[in-house]
Amino acid sequence: MESTDIKSRVCFYYYYYSLGGQRKNYADILAKVNETQRGNLRNRIRKWEANSSSNERVIQIRPVHGTTGKVDQNSNSTSNNAMSQPSSAYNSLQRSNTATKINVSPKCFGTTQYVHKDDYERERQRWQQKLDETEGKLADAVVSNADMLQLKAELNKKIVEFEKNQRPLIEQNRRLSDRNRLLQQEIKKVEEKLCHAQDDYLTLKDSHERLGKENAILKEQRAFPEKLKEFERYRHQVLEYSKCITALRTAGLEKDRRYELLVQKFKRLKKCLSKQNGDEEDRQSNYGSEGSAESCSISLDTITEDLDETEPLSLNFSFSDLLKFESLSLSDEQLLKEQLDCAHATIAELQNALNTQTMRSDDNTQLLKTIARQQEQLIKVNKRCESLEMELANSQERNDLLEFQILELQEFSAGRTTPTPFITASVETDKYVDIDDCDIIAYAKLDPQTVFKAKNHLREMRRLAYLTEDDREFLAIVLQHMENLENKITLLETEQNMTRCELKRLELQKQDEIDELKRQLDEFSSKDKKKKALQQENEKLKKQIQKQEKLQEELRKKFQANEILIKEKNDKISQLENEIKNAYRCSEEKENELKRAKMQIEHLQRQIEEITKNHLADLEATKKHFEDRLKESFNFKNDLDKMRIAYDKVKEEKAQLEQKLQTFQKQSQEKIQKLDEELQNVRSAFDEERRRLEEEIKKAKTKNTELEKSNREYSNAYAKMEKEIAEMKKSMNAMKKTHEQKLEDLSKKNQEALRKEKENNEKLRKELNDENEKLKKQLAEAYVEMEDLRSQIRPIGTQLERRYEEMRYRWDESLKKIHNSEKLLKAANERIEELEAKSKSVESYVQEIEQLKTYNHELEEQFNAQMDIIAALKKKFIQMNGANNNKDHNSSESVGWTSNSTVNSLDDEVYSSEGSGSFKESRNHA
Known part of the structure; x- marks a missing residue:
């Protein structure tokens, strides 16, 4: 980095001053510089070194545009000319407030420059x-780059080998993931049902608790006597x-009745006045009768019509009295209506309260x-589940x-392979009775009680007097054979129970394996938590970067303060310029000082x-x-996917x-059915043989040898069965061992992956x-x-101000570039956060539900x-x-005209209901 910076700097200053000191962009100047131009510049420097003399103390350089530099030894004449005639190629800034001529300093290229020989060397x-x-650094970088390429090739080879080794695990993980997906779907269905049940x-x-409260x-309220008193008070009010x-x-x-009478x-x-005939006393006697009131009831509309027709002057007095009476009656009606409305409203509210409580x-x-x-x-x-x-x-045991039993009967039938001659009852003697085979077939399926009865009956037959000793011996042999068969059945039942226990143990082992797989899933979830912790650490680092940015802003503020100070110093310099006009003789010394300041500014x-450039390089490195x-995080995700695929394969x-176990169970059920059919056939054969044994009791001696042979064959078959059971046990143990080895390999691989992740995390930290x-x-x-x-900055004149500007x-441009790079970094970080937020979508949904x-x-x-x-x-x-x-009630008691009368109550009830409804509507509106 340093070598490239030095070369670029040399070429920059060369082209800057070769263009006549014009203000050009940094990028435009660097675009012209390439490797050939750098080589030409290097050759020029070497020629310049060769041409320089060893005895001269001062060297004058005069480079021309596009030509090499020349060395002059006439330093005094050239120096005077150079001091007196400044170059016009430099486009310098001009101050408008000064009336005098500005002293332009000599330039590095295009004019003469005096350098000491020691400084030059x-x-x-x-x-x-x-x-x-x-x-040297470039050579080291080339070597390191070659080493890194070799390492990259080796790592690529290792990655390919690792992928080849992981293919079976990936397939296993895929299979296990399919199985896990199906199980998860079933679990979701069960969880949904459980959620609905829980909600119900x-x-x-909640309703029970609320109602309980x-x-x-x-x-x-019922318990306290005060509440009881309040209830009683409400009842009295009602x-x-x-x-x-x-x-x-x-x-x-009463009011209505009086109104009608009036x-x-x-x-x-009115009629009397119109007719002016008739007895007044008779008419007045009929005024107070109720029958006449009922028969002569008239509406208000007819009254108004009659009044419109005839309005005699004699009726004015009576009409005014009637209007006064009606006004009084209307005021009383309004009071009564309001009282009725209030009473109906209170009654309705009390009824509603009672109804709500009920x-x-x-x-x-x-x-x-x-x-x-x-x-x-x-x-x-629950009881139904337990009974099922x-x-x-019970069905499995049966x-x-x-x-x-089927196996035993098969062995017994195999023992009876030798055929026996069938002898009918009519051949030898008439002692035997003809018996149908159907009677024997009816006893094919016997209960234990019937078997026990048969044994007792055989024992009683053995004790009969008319039997011979040979018959008794045969009966004893049959009883002994039945007892032996029962003992063998009990032994087989015990072995069956043992096998059932082993099956249960294997089921428990499978359940333990499932639990271990669940535990491994929990471990994977813990890995996700670790990833979250790393993300939090990244956020902390981001915060630290923000702190550093704040420090940079503080530096900018300090720099601005320094600018203010420099402006104040510039003001002082403007004051000093007036003094410089009077002290023109000291201008040469000040010009020398300006030259030195220029060198310092260039160095700055x-x-x-x-x-x-270093800051930009650091930003690129970050x-x-x-x-x-x-990239490492993506690789880590790929590793996790591979592990999941392996887990799916195991599943x-x-x-x-x-599935194999299920097929084995189905096959066993089919065999059981076949054996049931064979059992029936064997039982039928067994009945036939039993009949033959009863017919051939006399020839039992010759058949003892055959029975002994059958016993030997039975023992051989039993030994074969034991061997087969042992082989089955061995195969089950081998399957168990292989499954355990697979689980151990998976656990080891998971541990190695965890260890690698921990190492990577530590390295990152x-x-x-x-x-x-x-x-x-x-x-x-x-x-x-x-x-x-x-500390090196000094108060310098107008040239310093220009250089400072x-x-x-340039500093502002560099800051802009830094800001752009920071924006790019922020955009990248925001993209990372978006990706992380997408991975956390499930958690966000859970939080929203909560x-x-x-x-x-x-x-x-x-x-x-x-x-x-x-x-x-x-x-x-x-x-x-x-x-x-209560107030209304007191006012109603003050009215003195109340009387008891019974008339149709339907109209009154309608009236009261309309009043209560209007009161409710007004109350709801309020």
Whole structure:
């Protein structure tokens, strides 16, 4: 890096001043520089060194555009000319506020420059050393690059070999993943059912708790004597209101009756005046009769029509009196209506309260009944499951017993291979009786009780007197043979129980293996947690980078403060320029100082460019490091996928074993069916042989040898069965061992993968710590260099200001580049976070569900609180209505005209219902 920077710097300054000191972009100048131009420049420097004389103390260089430099020894004449005639090629900034001529300093290329010989040699040696160092570093880099390529090739070979070795595990993992997927689907279905059941249970539980609380509150209300007193008071109020309602109804009826009488009286008077005939006394006697009121009932519309027709002057007085009476009656009607409405409203509210309480109690009882019903159903289901399990166990035991009985009968039938001559009863004697074979076939399936009875009957037959000794001996042999068969059956049953126990043990082992596989899945989940921890560490590193950015901003602020100070110093320099006009004789000395300052500024510019390039290189290195880490994370994910594929393969092998077991069970069931059929055939053959034995008792001596042979064959067959059972046990043990070895290999591989992951994580941590330390060191060095540069800055004239502006411009450009690189890094980090967020989508969905549950719970609490508030407001409103009704009741008692009368109550009930409805509507509106 240093060699390339030095070469680029030399070429940059050469082309910068060869173009006449014009302000060009850094990129445009570097675009012209290539390797051939660097070689030409190097040759020029060597020629310049060869042409320089050893005796001269001062060297003058005059490079021309596109030509090599020339050395002049006439230093005095050229120096005077150079000082007096500045070059016009340099496009310098001009100050408008100064009236005098600006002193332009000599340039590095295109004009004369005086350099001391010792300084020149020192600089040459320094540049030569740097060139040598850069060439050595380039050679080292080439060697290291070759080594890295070799390592890369070796690693690629190892990766290919590793992939070849992992192919069977990948297939196993794929099979296991398929099996796991099916199991997960079944588990999801079961979980959904369980969730629905839990939701139903929780709803019932919540309703039960709520109703229990309400029931407890009601019990408390019933228990306290104060509440009982309140209930009694409410009852008395209801009774009083009912009395008030009846009184108001009677008053209304009386009012209506009086109104009708007045209307009739008014009509009679009108008729009397119109006719002016008739006896007034007779007419007046009929005014008070109720029959005349009923017969002469007239509507208000007819009254208005009659009034419109005839309006005599004599009726004005009576009409005004009637209007006064009607106004009084209307005011009374309004009061009565309001009282009735209030009474109806209070009654309706009390009835609603009683109805709600009764409904709640009914709901409580119904919920309790439903809960009890569901509990009973659960108990029944559990009992049913237990009974089914018992039936399955019994059926399995019966099947096993049948298998062994069939085997025994097969062996017994094999022992009876030699045919016996069939002799009919009519050949020898007449002692025997003809018996049908159907009777024997009917006893093919015997119970243990019938067998026991048969044994007792044989023992009794042996004790009969008319039998011979040979017959008794044959009967004893048959009984002994039956007992031997029973003993063998018991032995076979014990062996069957042993095999069943072994099968159960194997099932338990399989269950343990499944548990181990689940545990391995949990370990994989723990690995995911470790990945999350690493991501958190990455976030911490990002925060540290942000802190470093903050430090950079602080440095910028300090730099701005320094700029302000420099501006103040520039102001001072502008003040000093007026003094410089008077002291023109000291201009030559100041020009020398300006030359020195120019050299210092160039040195500062070089240092600043080196710092910026180093910072950019560090940023590129960090970017590459982050990319490498991303590649490692992708490799880690691929390894995890491979392990999952291996796990799926193991699961598929397990599924294949289960399928084999199922096929074996099916085959065993088919064999059992076949053996049942053979058992029936054997039983029929056994019955025939038994009949033959009863017929051939006399020839039993000759058959004893045959029985002994059959016993020997039976023993051989039993030995064969034992050997087969032993072989089956060995095969089962071998299968078990292979399965255990596979599980051990998987566990070892998982442990190795975990160990590798831990090592990689530790390496990453170490690398990150080293990088942090390097960055801290670089920052410290930058601080030191900045402080050194600040200490070296001196108050210089207008040329310094121009150089300072150029330096600031370049610094701003470098900062912009740094900001762009930082933005790219942020974009990459955001992309990484998006990918991580996608992997965490399941967790986000779970969190959203939990939030919805909490939100639902909060809404329920708010709803309950609002219901409590509404209940309290109802109570207050009932109390307010009670107070108003008491006042209305007192006002109604002050009315003196009440009487008892009975008229049609239908209209009154309609009237009262309309009033209560209007009151409810107004209340709801409020």
